Amino acid sequence: MSELDVRLSALFRAVFTGLNEQNVREATRDSVAKWDSIAAVTLLTLMEEEFGEQFDLEEAAEWTSYAQIREMLEKRLHG
């Protein structure tokens, strides 16, 4: 598992209680019942704390899965 996955999946597990490692990698907004607007704001804030990057709320509203967020982060952090 890459360092990015380790850090991001830890944030997912902090926000969405009860997800294991495998669940996190497959998590989507539709499959995780607790993924509502409050959870999205919490995830956004955790990502800002963890990666030192700023994210817009509009941007967070379009996040639909772990894989998509990971891809966005990969681009943002490593160009």
Next chain:
Amino acid sequence: MKLREALELIQQARPAGTERARYLLGCSSTPTHLQTLLQAYLLREHPKFEIEIEPTLYGDLLGSLERTQPEGFTAVALVCEWYDLDPRLGFRRLGGWSPSLFGDIVGGVRAGLARLQHAVEKISAVVPVVIALPTLPLPPLEISVPAQTAGFEAEVWSPTWEFARWCGSRSGVRLLSPAELDLKSPSSDRFDLRTELSQGSPYRVTHISALAELMSRLLAPAAPLKGLITDLDDTLWEGILGEVGVSGVCFTLETGAQIHGLYQQFLQSLAERGVLIAVASKNDSALAEQALARTDLLVHRTSFFPAEIHWHAKSESVACILKAWNIGPEAVAFIDDSPLEAAEVQAHFPDIRPLVFPRNDPARLLEFFVTLREWFGKPKIRDEDRIRARSLQRAATAATVQEAPGDPALQEAFLAGIKARLSFQLSRNAEDGRAFELVNKTNQFNLNGRRIPEGRWREMLAQRDSFLLTVAYKDKFGPLGKIAVLLGRRVGREATVSTWVMSCRAFSRRIEHATLRYFFERLDVDRIAFEFETTERNTPFQEFFADLKIPESAAILSRKDFDTRCPQLPHAFDEIPAHV
């Protein structure tokens, strides 16, 4: 604490049967992160509780507080920002910043504060209220250079400070210190206009964390320490007494020893607030007594009890002092300029709080005082706190007299000769702060070791069949003040006692027996059921039950059995009416 740490702490499983504490969070912005961090800080300090935080409605702090039914909450925390007092002082409304509106806005602030005061008055009569007054900067209504405090700014702060003063006068209201918040969260690093506009959340997470940490300390304050043991040479004063003599020790600006004078002032202030102060010094006793009697010292000789001055190990002195005080090392701070002495004492008493005096380092003195304030600070000082030290000295004198005779007849004669008088008060008065404090800090003579959060205390006493019996004591050696509390319910001719505590200062005077006699007679009951539980520290209570042959498994005492087993009681007593 970071938000992630907070979430992880909240997710940790709690042991079964944990007690529940429920707090109302008054905050008109999006409360999510403040709610999470406040919950986490409260859990960190009180891991045995299940903490629940209920936020008020978004955008309506004052209205929410006015509608609040505080019963059922443990306490209320609220953050009032400028926009809560007048929405034009926020960034999410466009009501105009014209100078022609200033008078109206100040009027809005005054009206908002009046509503807030009314709501807080009502809530704080039931549960404690913790308030943070505006923590965010005012918007740029006044076009003056940022370095200048503009007239408008002073105008809106003026009623806010009046409100702060009112908060300081209310026993159930605790105001968060702006100075302490400044230290933890610099004002330039608090506000985030980006998240305020996009999420309705004006705070940076670091500021939320600082706010939550400080609020948690006021919502559920730690029990203050009771005693401080201080060294003399290079601590209470500068210089080694044996080398420089009585007139050679110094503690003033002129002699370059001001930090010792400041420490003396601090000790005197602690002593006047009821903190026990003792001396543990390796010194010539007669010489040290002469130095302690110097009239220019800023702490009075009478403030020290006892003074252990000899050449034995400091840990031996500490043992004697703890015995004289009759308190445990976990309630005591040990101050010495020598890290070695502090380590020696801590090796013998791991629970004591050692603190090295910052000799030759004035820059660290303020930090030293901050630590002591953290350890000894309490929301309110009561008369009982002030007389505690004196009564301990008298009790020690009495104990010397009392310990001498081993003969029971002499013991009876001693008790008969001390002219003991008890004052009982039976009420349901939830405002009795001293009773509440005793319940939550007494360990040894404690029926079951239970602590009661303030909200639960008020809830219990609001029940019609509940009672609160308090006992004050005095004898020829002086008053001890209010020293015992019983709490419970009476149904028909049976009473259930759920809480019974008595200060360790009042042991060996048969006050507990006299209390039961009064209880049976005044409440006119045939039986008392006790919610007894053995704890690690309530041995004195267990011994009391054994003396009265009350089985720990079914702790019930009939009036008949009590009358048969009760020893002779020489006390006089009186009753204080409930309304006093």
